Amino acid sequence: MSESSSTLCELLIQLSEPISESLSKAQCTQPEGTNVSLKALLEPLLPHKQPPPSPNFNDTQLHSSIRDFTFACALLSSSQSSIHDLLSWIPKHLSAAADLAFLKLSKAYSMAYSKKNNEKISELGLNCGSVPEEKRLLIELMPEVLPLLKNRIKESSIDKSEDCDEVSAASARVPVGFAIAAAYQFRWFVTQIDYPHLGKLSALVIPCALTALDHWSPEIKGQGMLSFIHIAKNVYAAELGWYQDVILDACCQNIASSDEIWHLVVEMSVLIVTCTEQSNPRSAWFDRMLKEMLSHLERQPRNKERRVAWLRHIEPLFNGVGLVLLAHFRRIFPLFFQWMHADDDETVLLVLKQIETIIKLTWIRNTQYVERLVDELAALYKEAALKRSREEIRNLVIRILILLHQCKGMQFETVWDKHRDDPNLASIVPSLGETKTTMVAQ
Numbered sequence: 001m002s003e004s005s006s007t008l009c010e011l012l013i014q015l016s017e018p019i020s021e022s023l024s025k026a027q028c029t030q031p032e033g034t035n036v037s038l039k040a041l042l043e044p045l046l047p048h049k050q051p052p053p054s055p056n057f058n059d060t061q062l063h064s065s066i067r068d069f070t071f072a073c074a075l076l077s078s079s080q081s082s083i084h085d086l087l088s089w090i091p092k093h094l095s096a097a098a099d100l101a102f103l104k105l106s107k108a109y110s111m112a113y114s115k116k117n118n119e120k121i122s123e124l125g126l127n128c129g130s131v132p133e134e135k136r137l138l139i140e141l142m143p144e145v146l147p148l149l150k151n152r153i154k155e156s157s158i159d160k161s162e163d164c165d166e167v168s169a170a171s172a173r174v175p176v177g178f179a180i181a182a183a184y185q186f187r188w189f190v191t192q193i194d195y196p197h198l199g200k201l202s203a204l205v206i207p208c209a210l211t212a213l214d215h216w217s218p219e220i221k222g223q224g225m226l227s228f229i230h231i232a233k234n235v236y237a238a239e240l241g242w243y244q245d246v247i248l249d250a251c252c253q254n255i256a257s258s259d260e261i262w263h264l265v266v267e268m269s270v271l272i273v274t275c276t277e278q279s280n281p282r283s284a285w286f287d288r289m290l291k292e293m294l295s296h297l298e299r300q301p302r303n304k305e306r307r308v309a310w311l312r313h314i315e316p317l318f319n320g321v322g323l324v325l326l327a328h329f330r331r332i333f334p335l336f337f338q339w340m341h342a343d344d345d346e347t348v349l350l351v352l353k354q355i356e357t358i359i360k361l362t363w364i365r366n367t368q369y370v371e372r373l374v375d376e377l378a379a380l381y382k383e384a385a386l387k388r389s390r391e392e393i394r395n396l397v398i399r400i401l402i403l404l405h406q407c408k409g410m411q412f413e414t415v416w417d418k419h420r421d422d423p424n425l426a427s428i429v430p431s432l433g434e435t436k437t438t439m440v441a442q
Contacts, residue, residue: 004112005062011108012065015101016046019076022094031085036177038075038086045072066109070141071185073102078184084219086177087184106137125200138192142204145189150208152182157215176217183212183223190227198231199239205231206243213250218258225254225264232271237278244276248285255292263309266293274316281322290317294331301338304347311339311350315357322361332358333369337376345389348380352396359400363407370408374415377401382424398431405432 020043028039045068076098079087110117110133118128120140131139155174186208193201209231212224228247240247251269269289277283293310300306318325325332339351355373364370381397384390405412416432419425 002059005059008108008112009062009065012062012069012105013047015105016048016069019072019094019097019101020046020048022091022097026091026094027089029085029089031177034086034175034177036086036175036181038090038177038181041178041181042072042075045069066105066137067141067145069105070102070137071145073098074185074188075181077102078188082184084180086180103134106134110136126197131197135193135197138189139197139201142189142193142201146186146204146208149182149186149189150211153179153186153208153211153215153220155179156217157211176220179215180217180219183215183220186212187223187227191230193234194230195234199235202231202235202239202241202243206240206247210243210246210250213254218261221254221257222261222264225261225268228268229264229271232268232275235275237276240276245285247272248276248289252285252288252292255289255296259303259305262306263313266309267313269293270313270317274320278320281320281324286317286321286324287327290321290328291331294328294335297335298331301335304342304344307335307339307342308344308346308350311347311354315354318354318357318361325358325362326365326367329367329369333373337372340376340380341383345387345393348387348393349389349396352393352400356396356400356403359403359407364404365407370404370411371415374401374404374412374419378419378422378425381428398428401428402431 023039023042023046026039028037030037047065047069075087076090076095079090080092080095082088117136117140121128121131121136124139124143126139128136156176156179190198190205190209198205205227209224209227212220212227215221215224228251237244251265251272254265255269257265273283273285273289277285280286293314297306297310321328336351336355339347342348342351358364364373377397377400381394384393384397387393401416405416420429
């Protein structure tokens with residue numbers, strides 16, 4: 001073993017010791033109904049103090065130890081964002097220690113194996129000089145570790161050929177806990193790399209992310225969605241290559257996901273479709289995705305979590321579709337009219353902001369919804385007197401009415417006549433009067 005390898009081996013053991021000690025003291029809670037112990041999974045991955053390496057201890061064995069240590073750090077670090085029983089017992093200080101240890105190992109590795117590391121990174125199509133020192137080891141390991149994680153996730157996925165209960169059959173083959181751990185590790189690997197380097201690794205990353213999305217477990221799906229959210233924010237559409245349609249289809253298939261990950265599927269789907277179809281407002285993918293989302297919202301219009309998540313993330317899709325939104329008015333506005341009078345202020349504010357966006361994009365032309373919208377806005381303005389966010393709600397209502405006045409002119413005037421003398425709406429009249437004066441002046 002070379003001197004640099006020996007030094008790296010000693011550092012690996014030195015970094016591992018405090019993590020192993022903290023891990024042994026941590027109280028691991030094993031989720032009910034599973035025989036997977038995360039502590040038992042982690043302990044073998046950490047190298048332990050031993051006599052000086054024998055001459056037979058070679059670089060291949062050192063590489064295996066580094067890979068296993070990275071797997072351990074990935075799992076410990078990714079637990080910081082988890083509330084799942086399998087990972088929630090891991091103390092924050094242990095996750096932080098794993099982060100720091102991997103950073104130190106990465107820097108030492110890139111110095112000790114600079115030439116080899118540069119070659120590996122270049123083979124992946126990346127410019128070595130632009131890759132930060134602390135990311136080099138991670139990128140070198142990805143061609144090796146991502147297929148392993150993909151296979152681990154797939155082990156407990158549903159076999160479509162089985163006639164029995166699919167989830168039970170899948171869990172009987174391999175406990176799903178192993179796949180959950182692998183999904184968290186995968187998401188950690190992906191989110192450590194960002195623009196402009198991640199796009200070069202798409203062919204490695206996307207198959208594993210799709211495998212996670214295809215799993216029956218919401219926890220595993222969620223990690224796949226978080227991975228795709230990060231991918232969409234850090235790659236160009238062209239770098240997704242022929243995977244584009246496959247990813248978009250997976251997004252649509254997952255819109256029926258459970259409440260706990262609905263916010264993730266909406267964010268992921270909107271980011272992916274706007275990234276890939278941004279220059280084509282009439283894209284069939286925009287149409288299909290919006291229809292799928294609206295179908296699920298129509299089934300559960302009173303589900304606050306779903307509507308809030310959708311309203312919070314949908315605007316980029318609206319911007320991408322633009323004027324073509326007119327074709328979806330008959331499904332969008334009935335939901336909006338209902339949500340405008342929701343009990344929670346968050347929904348009301350969000351739906352008003354999206355109504356404002358839609359009016360700006362479409363000028364709400366050739367539609368029968370103008371009169372109904374003005375009536376609902378007038379009613380909401382009066383209802384706002386009893387709401388905590390009344391000032392913000394009323395300001396948004398006035399902004400929308402001004403927009404409607406600007407784009408519909410006499411049609412708006414005719415509709416507004418029935419509200420003009422309402423004393424509860426008297427404070428709106430001056431704003432609309434200013435708009436009329438401006439229009440005449442123009």
